[in-house]
Amino acid sequence: MAVSRRVFLASASALAATAGPAAPARAVPEDPHHRIPVSPDxxxxxxxxxxxxxxxxxxxxxxxxxxxxxxxxxxxxxxxxxxxxxxxxxxxxxxxxxxxxxxxxxxxxxxxxxxxxxxxxxxxxxxxxxxxxxxxxxxxxxxxxxxxxxxxxxxxxxxxxxxxxxxxxxxxxxxxxxxxxxxxxxxxTDRTIPTLVPGDDRTPPRFHTLPATxxxxxxxxxxxxxxxxxxxxxxxxxxxxxxxxxxxxxxxxxxxxxxxxxxxxxxxxxxxxxxxxxxxxxxxxxxxxxxxxxxxxxxxxxxxxxxxxxxxxxxxxxxxxxxxxxxxxxxxxxxxxxxxxxxxxxxxxxxxxxxxxxxxxxxxxxxxxxxxxxxxxxxxxxxxxxxxxxxxxxxxxxxxxxxxxxLPEDLARGARTSRTPGGVTVDLGGEREVDRVRLAEDIRYGQQVESFVVEAYRDGRWTEAARAGVIGASRILLLPEALRARRWRVRVTGARGGVRIAEFGLYRSRV
Missing domain, CATH: 3.20.20.80 (Glycosidases)
Structure with missing residues (x-):
């Protein structure tokens, strides 16, 4: 059965006459650093x-x-x-x-x-x-x-x-x-929102005036x-x-x-x-x-x-x-x-x-x-x-x-950690196998890391386990094979500004 689908829109002037003057919408202030203007120069x-x-x-x-x-x-x-x-x-x-x-x-x-x-x-x-x-x-x-x-x-x-x-x-x-x-x-043209329709029993706390088709x-x-x-x-x-x-x-x-x-x-x-x-x-x-x-x-x-x-x-x-x-x-x-x-x-x-x-x-x-x-x-x-x-x-x-x-138990949780301006070192207290690495920046301070390397201390020297580019809020690396080591570190090799690593998680998968 066909159904009539008319749209009922009351005029802004009629609405103002019955419900008082319409108020403009108030934009919520944004963090001024959320977007920064740039120019071709x-x-x-x-x-x-x-x-x-x-x-x-x-x-x-x-x-x-x-x-x-x-x-x-x-x-x-x-x-x-x-x-x-x-x-x-x-x-x-x-x-x-x-x-x-x-x-x-x-x-x-x-x-x-x-x-x-x-x-x-x-x-x-x-x-x-x-x-x-x-x-x-x-x-x-x-x-x-x-x-x-x-x-x-x-x-x-x-x-x-x-x-x-x-x-x-x-x-x-x-x-x-x-x-x-x-x-x-x-x-x-300026529209009053909500636009009340015949039989509308709403009493909005305020109306909003916004330009629209x-x-x-x-x-x-x-x-x-x-x-x-x-x-x-x-x-x-x-x-x-x-x-x-x-x-x-x-x-x-x-x-x-x-x-x-x-x-x-x-x-x-x-x-x-x-x-x-x-x-x-x-x-x-x-x-x-x-x-x-x-x-x-x-x-x-x-x-x-x-x-x-x-x-x-x-x-x-x-x-x-x-x-x-x-x-x-x-x-x-x-x-x-x-x-x-x-x-x-x-x-x-x-x-x-x-x-x-x-x-x-x-x-x-x-x-x-x-x-x-x-x-x-x-x-x-x-x-x-x-x-x-x-x-x-x-x-x-x-x-x-x-x-x-x-990503079961984070082996680095509670481990001894030392930080440098360019990275984080974790001592697990004993050799552990690791095949998953999870990293995160403290994005309250932006996204800064452009490249980094993860290393394990094995046989008396630091050995590369993985390397990648950005980190941001979440970066997970799958190592090609599990590596056993007590000490691990992430070393930032390229950045835009001061780096703050919020997470350096080490895992041994159970798949």
Whole structure:
């Protein structure tokens, strides 16, 4: 049965007449060292000095400590078999009769995940909560008699099991294109958020005045719902997709207004991956670069969008050479760490003929993401019953158990340690076998290490065990063979500024 999907937007003037004057959004002050301006006139030495001064914000530090985060792609595509919906789906196709978000949370917790991101709205525009601003939503399905709210269940379950909540709200919206809102060519004008609609019983503590197109205001209103009615949110995930629309129809996204509203309503949330806090690593395979920098050159475009100064898939994003290469177009050097997204199955949404990746594949992804100064974002799609498939649940547990065996007891914990300006030496008190080395800088003071060597004291001399480039928040090295030694050291051979090693862990795997 066809469902009417009109969007009701009250005018700002009418709203002001009934609810008092609208107040402008207040941007949350950023650490002034989060991004440092650069210019084409900067020398290579200028760029290096500035890069050494860039620091993360508190929210970025907290995010990088998570290591493993989860994605949950769920929506009408789960039931139609598509990866990218069309926007004209009958909402009644959405029928997750056995929805159990506590099962999701238990599986993710047992898999070692501390944050999960739900696709509240994918490119098709179908919304997993009963939004006031579209009829393409769970409220238009007969599922749970139109009273279902996946976002509510998800947020409550995650928090109940100690998992932080993230939301993905796609900028692209095929449904709103069909209804003349998305990419309609409207001008940016001041909009009052939230925009109250007929029958709206909300009494917001304050209103926000932000410039936006018709669709930009639609997004702002949905963001307001999600960020004010479902408890604290720790990550807001945007991509830059435009949708399957004619090439002459382009929606210029109101990034500056969206960012400002998120900062106001969820000040502790990181904005990723088209956002100022977290960047997309550049592929959907879960793989970071061998040397992944958190300090990278960026430029601002399209109403304040934080964008790459170099190609998003460039093999080098932040070395000395990369800083110089980006100099003609870069506006800032910014702390912009990488998130590595990948699905446990071939598709992002559930398909019954697909199977999860092996433990060996997932373990390799861990070492090539978390082990390379990045955060792994692993998608685990719920099925048509509203459950994580049993095979995926088992694989998550096996994955966590495998990582626990790869990195069991840190042999250096409690050992005698001495520090020099260029490194750390650890005395284990006796010879121990080591085949895994984990390092971290104290990123409160930036990312400084450009190259280093790990050495073991054997047969009366220091012997090289491994060497690599950057460290950052997390670097894990797999030694080609286990080495036995009592004394170990990391020696920094290249750096941008003063180095502070926060972790020098030594492990013997039990694989």
């Amino acid at each position: 900067d020398t290579a030495e200028d760029l290096l000095r500035k890069a050494s001064r860039v620091r993360p914000t508190a929210r970025q530090i907290a995010w990088q400590r998570l290591e493993r985060t989860a994605f949950l792609h769920f929506g009408v595509n789960t039931f139609t078999g598509l990866e990218w919906g069309t926007g004209d789906e009958d909402p009644d196709v959405f029928q997750p009769a056995g929805l159990d978000t506590d099962q999701w949370a238990r599986a993710l917790r047992d898999g070692g995940f501390e944050l999960a991101i739900l696709t509240v709205k994918h490119h098709d525009g179908f919304v997993l909560h009963p939004s006031r601003y579209t009829r393409h939503t769970v409220a238009s399905s007969s599922w749970r008699d139109g009273r279902g709210d996946v976002l509510r269940a998800f947020a409550d379950s995650m928090r109940r099991h100690g998992i932080k909540v993230g939301v993905y709200i796609s900028p692209a919206d095929e449904n709103q294109y069909l209804h003349g809102v998305y990419a309609n060519g409207s001008a940016r 018709d669709y930009g205001a639609h997004m702002l209103n949905q963001l307001y719902e999600v960020l004010t009615e479902y408890g604290p949110v720790d990550e807001v995930w945007f991509d830059g997709a435009q949708g399957h629309i004619p090439p002459d129809k382009v929606e210029k996204y109101d990034w500056d207004s969206w960012y400002a509203l998120v900062r106001e309503l969820a000040p502790d949330a990181v904005v990723a991956v088209t956002g100022p806090d977290v960047r997309w690593v550049g592929n959907e395979g879960g793989l970071a670069r061998e040397d992944e920098w958190s300090v990278v050159p960026v430029r601002e475009r399209d109403h304040g969008r934080t964008d790459y100064a170099l190609p998003y898939d460039a093999p080098d994003m932040g070395s000395r050479d990369a800083l110089v290469a980006a100099r003609p177009v870069a506006d800032f050097l910014q702390w912009w760490p990488a998130e590595c997204d990948v699905s446990i199955r071939d598709g992002w949404f559930y398909h019954p003929d697909q199977r999860p990746k092996s433990v060996e594949q997932l373990t390799d992804l861990y070492f090539r993401s978390v082990g390379r100064n990045s955060v792994l974002l692993l998608n685990v799609p719920p099925d048509t019953d509203g459950l994580l498939p049993a095979a995926d649940v088992a694989r998550l547990r096996e994955f966590r158990e495998r990582i626990d065996r790869e």
